[in-house]
Amino acid sequence: MKILRFYIPSLILAVSSILSLYGEEIEKHSLVEQSIVPLRDRISDFEARFALAKILSHHKETQEAALSHYEVLLKIHPFQKLLPIPIIRVPTKTISTPRTLVPLLSQVSDFDARLALARLYSHHKKTYGAALRLYQRILHEKPEALDVQIEMGRLYISMKKIHEGLTLFYSALAKHPHSLKLLVAAAQAEGAAGHAEQANALFLRALSVSGHSLQTCIAYADGMMMWGDFYQAQMIYRAALEKNLCSRDLFLKLAWSLASAERYEEAEGIYRELLLRWPDHPKVLEAFAGLKILEKEFDSAYALVEVLLEIAPAKPKYLLLKADILFMNEQFCEAVAAYSLQFRSRKHQTHAYVGIGRSLQKLGRCTEAHDFFQAALNSYPQDRSAQFYAERERPRLLEQILCAYSIPSDLEKWAALYVQNGMPKEALLIYEAILEKDPGYFPAQIGAAEMLAVLYAYEESIEMYRCLLERFPQNLKIEVALARVLGWSKNYQNSIQTYDALIKVDPYNPVLYREKARTALWDKQFDLAMASYQHLLEPSVNSLLLENYPYSLYRIQQSIALEKCAKALVWNKRFRTSLGAYRNLLAFNPGNEEALFDYAQSYCIVGLCDCSKEVYDHILHIDPNHNLVNKALDRNALRSHFGLQGNIAYWRELGSGTFSQSQIARYRSDAVFEVPLSCRAHARFIQNTYVENPFYNYQFYAAEGQTLEADCVINACLSGFVSATYKNYLRRFRSTFSSRNRLVWNWGDDLMLVLGCNKEDEIYNYFSLKQATQSINSWITASKNLTHYWNIEGTCQYYRYNDHNRQIHYNILTEYQFTEDPHIFKAILQGNYRNAAHQSISILSGLKLIDVIHPYWTPDHYYSGSLTFEYRYDYRYFIFCEAPQRYLDLKITGETDSEDNPSIQAILEWKHEFDRHWGVELKGLIHRSKQWNAEGGWGTFYYRF
Template identity: 35%
Template sequence: MPNTFDRCLWPQKTFLSVSCRSAAAVAFLLAILLSSSEATSVEQGEEPMLPSESGVSSLVPDEEGVSDFDSRLVLAQTLAQDKNRRNDAVAHFRELLKANPNHQCARIGLAGLLARMGRHKEAAELIQSVLDGKLHDVQLLADMADIEAALGHAKLSRLLYQRAMAEAKGKEINSIALRYASTMQAWGDFYTAETIFRNALAGDENNVAIRLKLANLLAGMQRYDEAEGMYRKLLPVCRTDALIGLAEVKFLKKSFDQSAKLASEVPADSPSGLAALSLQAGALLEAKEYDQALNLFEELSQNKSQMLEGLLGLGATLRAMGRVEAANAAYNKALDIEPDNPIALLAIHGLPTSAAGKLVDKLPGKPTSAAALTRWAEALAAKGLRPAATECYRAALRSDPSYFPAVIGLAGVLAGQDMFDESIGLYNDLAEEYPSSSKIRLELARVLAWSKRYQQAIGEYDELHRINPDDPVPVMEKARTAMWAKDFKLARATYRQLQEPPVDRLLLERLRNLPQQRMTPALKQEEDRLEATLNNQDSPCDGYESLRFRLDNDKLELSQADRQWLDDTLAELQPTFQIQKTAGLEERAKSLAWDRRWSQALSAYEALLRNSPGNEEAAFEKAQMESQLGLNDDAVETYRKLLYLDPNHRQAAEAKTGLESLRNPEVSTAYSFWREKGYGDLSQMQRQRIDTGAALPLTLQHTLRVTENHWFEKTLNDDRTYQSDGFTLRWDGVFNKLVSGSGGWTRKFYETSDLNPLDTGFADLAFNLDDYARINAGWELANEIYNTYGLHQGVQSNSGYVKLFSAITRKLEFDGEIRGVYYTDHNTSYREKGALSYALTDHPHMLKVSMFGEHRNTEHTSRYIYRGNTLVNIIYPYWSPNNYTSGGGALEWRHDLSKQFYRGADQHYYFLRGAAAAASDNNPWIEFEGGWHLELSHHWTIELKALVHRSDQWNAEGAWLSLGYRF
């Protein structure tokens, strides 16, 4: 906890416009505070005793030349900086205004204090009274602007700063510009602020305060790598502030262990010791180091100035540990300090039940101000309660239509509910009102991308890049948006844009530009090594990374001077390296996924997350790859970690819900119809089948299915119907990303006693050959029943097969099969078939053209047994062609109607397929097929499918319907 003297230093940084003209006067004031800081503090609501009332006629002796009014103003400003002394400060300000009601400095000072205390209505009235008069004092205009920004009135704050800049002269211009740069971040005018800070540093490159402000700004712009680089450069000159900044950046990057470690290095007795302790505790909580976090939050809760934050942290930690009663006790203590704290109230009482539009009236504490309602909205949004947050934001804007945090908060929360049109409308209005706000433009671009208005989003990203070519964030997000738009060429070019010029080339140029006298043999060797590998590497930063590793691990024989120069050079290029490393890894991962190299893409995303643990895009895509490979257990765990980092990630939440629903049993029923007639008496069968079954998940990757079957089989050549019952057991499972399998067994019992029971089944193993091909090897026992003769003979076939599927490119694929068949009537057959397909268009409207061919050869062809002119039997009663070949083409259309295009979301699509072929038996054919699939709320699944086949010698038609419900 800072001591009283530390607090007394604050006025040096925050005086509004009064400067003491005597060092003795300042010393006298400090002496008063040091001697009476504890004695004069009062509890909230208690009337404080002012110095004049205690018999002190003047704070400063007359001979010091400082008026008593100015001295009291300094005292009021000083007290205002101490949270525990703010009531004292209010009393002093009011006493001053009694003495001089028109003193603008005192009036603005009191307004600012009231704004910080949440007494916004009183603050606004004071501000308005100042605005009603003529104000030309530049510092006071800036003070007014800062207060308006604190009140959420960004528009008025900007106008006041513009007036201050117009009034400023000489050195005032730079000082006001720097204040303006700090304040304009409230409405997201980051690029203008960055320009102001960089221009100031151009004339004073060693100004530590401005360098810190620029680093803070970069962190706020999500330019974490650049911010980290700046903070590291500041370590030698302001270690404590730089450590705090680095810890905050690591926290924002979700590197919580590193954040906690950096915060722990801040000296406890420094002015930033409590801030560091709070940051360390929060990082430990996020890292799930609950015991350590608990100890630190308990320590914070014992400190007056950090008590509220400590108690809220205690509550969150205890709740995460499952200690609900202890957590509620901590939250109740927090409410003793701040009775209207929405985090504590929400944790204890939950969300009140209310009719739509009536929530605000039932919130504990009855908040009415825009600021209070916005705090509630933010707390609700953080819990994922977006409709409730929306209601609070709307109420805040009814209370104060110009309250900027509520407007931009509402726009964001609407987008999170897919209310894109209203959200985009709000962002467009804000962009018109604040045309230089890069924050607004960036958030607008994101919502346009989420709403699948990809070209508009890309246009916004391009405009941001045009304004500030040095900002990598819009470029990275443009690349991702281009991928969502299926514009892979643009996405790759955009990722490459981030990798130019390569950091290895920049490093090589630094080595080449060394003065000849500095170029030692050791450095020359590194230059040659870097030059030799520059054009023979997969990444533009391999050389940098290798050199950094060897330097850090003492694998270079360098002098101390060379080592220091190289370390400084690498540190300066570190942000560029990190940006290019991330862009390169993400480009590789997305390229592999684009080409359907799922397991390779999974490895690439794992490498990307090791480099950037907080990359939510990478975490989501990693889970998608795991799901694509059937690794659903791993995918759910990845989603769980992602949702811990970002509880409001809607896609992750829905995908996780969809996958976890697979743990639940499913009941289903299905009906199928099949009729075939042709090849004389060989194909004369109509079959109907009704299945009723249940799927029993063993894990998310292994499922057992039990089905009751009933068949109606009608032999068309004698017009008889045979009924049978049976059951099927089936297992499907995934072992790892390279091996999966399935197997099944069906037992069939005929109702007529002259037909024997039949067993069928299959076993299949699939092997992923590093995504270049998938091989299925299996065995199948099948019934070969196509007519009355095959039915009574009970002919079956045992077959072994090998299937090969290869996604040669994203659009080109090959599918082939070789099968050897052994029939129970001692016949054999060999079959080979293959198809080459090419997608003319991409998802979600896919038009695919394919060419296919087949060869069959059967050892014995069918033999017909007659008695007179009557056919009495067929030996080999199935189609048994000899040296048969066919070839043809197909056209397939698949339209994905799903609301969300990711695995885990409900699917909705239909397809149509037409095919035609010629054959060596002079029997050309055509075939039409169609299907429709619909999933609802992760519970219902409906599927329809139909097929019609026509040729001179063989006709067939089929229909399939299934309905499933998952609990």
């Protein structure tokens, strides 16, 4: 029914041609005198009645009439297999051979009748073959019929016989090089065949022939949508709308071109304007719902589909769209119920089975899901989705696909299925196979470049985009894609320069400013990023686009203002506050993937790994090829895995004068087994081995111990750590019990307080070992990030020793960061004050030291000040919270104190985490001064299952 409405002119011609063959019979001599159609051009009564019966069968009101004609036809040819429907009842009475119904003088030529039938047949896939045979016969009779050649060429393209169709078009163009209709048709055929370059050249010829007529320009703009020249297409649509402001179709085309360029806010403004003029128009509502799906605002899309279902409650297309949106919105149980409504529809049954299978798969019911995928395959074995989901676990499926399919458009659909399911390697193989068969197939060129970027093959992707730009200069889709890949590959300056060049061409495109701002932040150019955001918050008065659609301006500015605020909070390390800002942004713009990823990052940084995982899962559901999310999820999952760790440590200190109590070398090794209680909480069981070597007698004293420790992130503001160690010396010295406890409280992002209480062994020499000296160290640290670069911190520690001594220690430091990663340079200035209630007392027997009271450093109103220069080289490729840590860190500290003991200290640290499982960390320290020298080395090796 719908197809007939769209092709009214062809239908009228067909009906008039066929009906003219029927009527009352007249005398033969009258026919000979009055007919203007040669007998050889006339078609048979059977053919005419057959065509009429097919037309009558399209309408309920005329189906009875169609049935009577089929009965007559069966009487003429009882074994005729061409009849499209079975005759349910055949009258037992004999039907006489019908007479012709049309006077011969009113009959049309066989050519016109067959052309009308060919056009009707060409509207349905099932009758393409019959249409092609008719066109071939017609063209054989009249090889110069240009309209027939165009229609036949289009039919070839529809039948995916690309070579035959294009050969026919170019053969016709050789004879009619200036035919506008032929040039446009050939360009559209090249576009349908995926040959953007050839289509563009033919459209340019058509524009030249037509003198840039409006209709030709619009056809050109329609073609540009295939190869992504959205800016030029928008310019043409706008120019056309200036001449025809009432054209709904032109407005819809403009809106879709904006949506394709990710200018969602402006497209929404147009759709809302159209709905004011044409309320509840299905075509507008469908396009608006499609926009919201692209924008990943599924709640809004669902509401629009509900409006469509009020207009047409039983329309399968809308019911399936509703089910698809429920699936995309992660409402899997509701999606299963919605898909189930389509079981009775044979036409939509396969789609419903696949939808239910995918929903059950997301719910973890994989066995049931496979049953539905198999049911989908059984219901329609040729359906690609059914084949893919039912058989994708089969090892050689991809190989069989590449062997079984040769048409690029068919292979492209398979590639799309792999892309949709987050399988970029397989999709890339298909795109490469397409390009081997047809090197000019544009969708495969773009698809291959995208998949290379997803697979981190940035250089190859950039090279492909640059080659495409040489053939399609100033193509918005290609240039934006190139700028993005340049940013992902850390060619930030080139990326920003590309955005600047695009802004000069399209200065009112908000996407370009937003993308430029994000790239600038990746490059740590905060001021440039804020300036780019601000540009959109203050649009110039001649920005006609935004003036014409004030709702679009509101959407753009609100989205940008919220994103700018959230990004600024993250930049200034106010991660907890940023969580609220991102919630506001995502409530307004749920499909903002950049915001979603940043939101997950903020959760990760504050330790809420379960919350970050939920966001990562959501991103992966709406974009299965987000490669950073895949990495982040892998690393996030490791937090919930068992772990093994080995630690080794060496420490040696030798003092004199004030620091004379430091006289020992110490060795330690730990074997750690970590048990995850959740991703936020972990327990560790540690077997410790110690060796102490005091310089008093140069003896080695071994000990072993066991440690139980646990940590937990309670919420975004509160976390804790507890540890208890039992240490048992194998000979000579007493066993000890020590502990470490810490509570971290963040008052928003304004102040971080760390409260701690440690019971520690104070081992500096033989006598502290002998006396089993311990201290209880209670401490509090307050710190604040003043800006992105500058923070301050103060600590107060109170030591209470088990030999009735006590000590207080104050420390204040300020830190300033001069450069950004990967090469970070900092300066740290700090001051210390220490004072002990009682000083150490050495007990001598003659010249021999036999004991020490308070055998540890007991400073007496000691002051010191130090300046540290720190350089860190962060050499990991991906810099985000879940990424493996890989860095070299060097600290050089110069210190002076009230004891006239200037010192210098160097600490070198290296940490390298592999992508999964393994990690290693090494650290070395050397300290030199007149009165105290020390060296230390630490190593950690760990593995997570």
